Amino acid sequence: MTNVRAEIPAKYKWDLTAIYADQEAFDKDYAKVKELIASFGAHQKTMCESAEGLYQTLCDAQMIERVAEKLYEYASLNSDVDTSDNRFLALKGKVINLFNDYASAAFFVEPYLIRIPEKKLEAWYASCPKLEDYRRNIDVTRRYKPHTLSDDCEKLLADLQNGLGSHSGIRSVFANADLLFGKIKGEDGKDLQLTDTTYVPLLMGNDRRVRRAAFGKLYETYSRYGNTFASLLDGFVKEKTTMAKVRNFSDSQEASVFRDEVTPVIYHNLVDTVNRNFAPLFRYYELKRKALRLSKLHLYDIYAPLVVSCDRKYEFEEAVDIVLDALNVFGKEYRDTLENGLKKQGWADVYPNTGKRGGAYSAGSYDTQPYILLNYTDTLDDVSTLAHESGHSMHTWFSKQANLPQNANYTIFVAEVASTVNELILFHKLLKESDSDAEKLYILNQLMETYKGTLYRQTMFAEFEQDIHALSEKGEPLTKDLLCNTYYDLVCRYFGKDVVCDKQIACEWMRIPHFYMNFYVYKYATCISAASSIVKKIETQGAPYVEKYLNFLRCGGSRSPLESLLVCDIDMTRPEVIEDAIADFDATVKQFEELYAKQ
Numbered sequence: 001m002t003n004v005r006a007e008i009p010a011k012y013k014w015d016l017t018a019i020y021a022d023q024e025a026f027d028k029d030y031a032k033v034k035e036l037i038a039s040f041g042a043h044q045k046t047m048c049e050s051a052e053g054l055y056q057t058l059c060d061a062q063m064i065e066r067v068a069e070k071l072y073e074y075a076s077l078n079s080d081v082d083t084s085d086n087r088f089l090a091l092k093g094k095v096i097n098l099f100n101d102y103a104s105a106a107f108f109v110e111p112y113l114i115r116i117p118e119k120k121l122e123a124w125y126a127s128c129p130k131l132e133d134y135r136r137n138i139d140v141t142r143r144y145k146p147h148t149l150s151d152d153c154e155k156l157l158a159d160l161q162n163g164l165g166s167h168s169g170i171r172s173v174f175a176n177a178d179l180l181f182g183k184i185k186g187e188d189g190k191d192l193q194l195t196d197t198t199y200v201p202l203l204m205g206n207d208r209r210v211r212r213a214a215f216g217k218l219y220e221t222y223s224r225y226g227n228t229f230a231s232l233l234d235g236f237v238k239e240k241t242t243m244a245k246v247r248n249f250s251d252s253q254e255a256s257v258f259r260d261e262v263t264p265v266i267y268h269n270l271v272d273t274v275n276r277n278f279a280p281l282f283r284y285y286e287l288k289r290k291a292l293r294l295s296k297l298h299l300y301d302i303y304a305p306l307v308v309s310c311d312r313k314y315e316f317e318e319a320v321d322i323v324l325d326a327l328n329v330f331g332k333e334y335r336d337t338l339e340n341g342l343k344k345q346g347w348a349d350v351y352p353n354t355g356k357r358g359g360a361y362s363a364g365s366y367d368t369q370p371y372i373l374l375n376y377t378d379t380l381d382d383v384s385t386l387a388h389e390s391g392h393s394m395h396t397w398f399s400k401q402a403n404l405p406q407n408a409n410y411t412i413f414v415a416e417v418a419s420t421v422n423e424l425i426l427f428h429k430l431l432k433e434s435d436s437d438a439e440k441l442y443i444l445n446q447l448m449e450t451y452k453g454t455l456y457r458q459t460m461f462a463e464f465e466q467d468i469h470a471l472s473e474k475g476e477p478l479t480k481d482l483l484c485n486t487y488y489d490l491v492c493r494y495f496g497k498d499v500v501c502d503k504q505i506a507c508e509w510m511r512i513p514h515f516y517m518n519f520y521v522y523k524y525a526t527c528i529s530a531a532s533s534i535v536k537k538i539e540t541q542g543a544p545y546v547e548k549y550l551n552f553l554r555c556g557g558s559r560s561p562l563e564s565l566l567v568c569d570i571d572m573t574r575p576e577v578i579e580d581a582i583a584d585f586d587a588t589v590k591q592f593e594e595l596y597a598k599q
């Protein structure tokens with residue numbers, strides 16, 4: 001396929017005229033939102049006066065957000081397929097300014113919502129039933145009531161925000177711009193500049209000497225600056241634990257998961273269940289050791305490849321049919337919608353072209369159809385990406401069908417469930433039906449890597465975060481030694497006694513930016529667990545369960561994420577959900593062992 005966008009046939013490009021036929025239509029909506037924002041301030045007087053006043057405020061807020069999102073999608077999707085076109089970049093900038101203007105104009109909405117007395121609000125629901133349309137949004141905001149301070153304190157905190165939150169940025173500048181790792185000898189014996197970015201591909205290489213050299217050199221450098229990294233992480237954690245106290249949370253973990261409408265129970269359940277189930281992971285490492293023909297597996301061997309490659313090519317049309325075929329289990333509505341979207345309605349932008357941004361994503365807003373950006377190159381990974389992004393798009397589609405715009409957006413806690421479900425279903429089906437051992441080994445390897453990287457490794461990170469926040473809360477300064485010892489103990493536990501836990505790994509926490517995302521990574525592990533458990537139920541219970549799953553998709557943002565998952569029998573407080581994922585990982589390792597032995 002050509003790299004020139006204009007030469008790519010229209011059927012492989014998404015149809016953005018379905019959002020706005022032309023610039024004039026965009027301008028009309030833009031002017032409409034601009035006007036709504038300009039007059040929004042008037043609600044400050046009336047919002048808390050009556051049920052009608054509150055309702056009108058929320059309606060206008062919703063309308064502004066809804067149209068602004070549509071404008072944003074149009075500008076950003078157009079810009080992403082041709083980043084050199086300044087016209088759309090400028091449009092995108094205009095819409096971002098619109099969002100900022102709206103944020104300033106609507107500053108009073110949340111604090112006012114929190115302030116309305118409970119009794120008054122209930123009376124308003126009774127006298128003005130249409131206000132019920134916003135009950136979920138009102139509830140979500142009012143959850144923060146016990147954690148909201150006086151006006152003066154809130155003002156002070158808002159002013160202080162400018163000076164807070166700098167640790168992550170400093171770490172990133174220091175690690176990426178200032179830190180020099182020096183050179184190692186590459187596979188060809190020539191000098192090779194080591195950076196944090198070239199490190200991972202080097203560790204995935206076949207040459208053990210290069211892997212060991214990269215590992216040693218990288219951590220030697222990190223260790224030299226360990227006190228700086230420790231001060232930064234200590235400062236970050238202190239800021240979070242202090243803020244949690246200021247806002248009346250029992251600790252920083254509770255404060256952080258509160259955003260997800262989750263309690264620390266979910267977190268502990270994940271960590272405890274994973275800790276009881278290391279056996280399949282250790283078998284995977286043993287398998288790796290044998291396959292690499294090593295007497296001992298070191299930490300620098302972990303990323304060395306087990307399977308070379310799957311050379312089979314999948315043309316896009318074939319990929320669409322493979323994915324649709326796998327997703328047939330979801331019934332006619334799901335299949336027909338996705339098939340029409342991909343084949344007739346221009347949902348997908350398929351091939352790479354000069355100026356197009358890399359990677360893949362699913363986008364779209366309440367007033368647009370779903371859109372999928374791909375950079376399709378005919379590999380099996382690309383087929384699985386198509387299944388993944390289709391999962392996001394169909395989740396959004398089902399949610400939109402079932403909900404008012406203010407309840408359609410689902411939270412990050414469930415966002416990767418539907419996409420991962422699709423990937424797992426695709427892989428399981430291909431494993432069952434493929435007649436090529438090479439293809440099967442490739443898929444099994446991908447699955448093992450996913451479970452190892454997303455379930456076990458992210459839980460280890462989550463546990464580290466939990467430990468260091470608890471230490472800081474007890475008043476312990478997070479020094480280099482304390483952080484390295486805490487991290488090393490965890491690594492030894494997660495790799496078991498048969499892997500050689502090279503001492504240098506104690507510094508690995510220094511290169512993980514996610515520890516500055518404040519209890520975020522556990523969601524990677526809970527999402528894949530929920531997805532794996534759902535797939536098991538689909539495969540064992542069939543159609544009656546599929547209906548429950550589709551109802552989960554329909555929940556969108558109309559319920560809390562935990563309640564939404566309960567709709568399809570997924571109880572994130574129970575160990576069974578995590579155990580289902582571990583059982584699938586275990587089965588994957590077994591299948592790989594058998595097939596590999598045959599080779």
Ligand SMILES: [Zn+2]
Pocket residue numbers: 388392416419
């Ligand atoms: Zn995704």
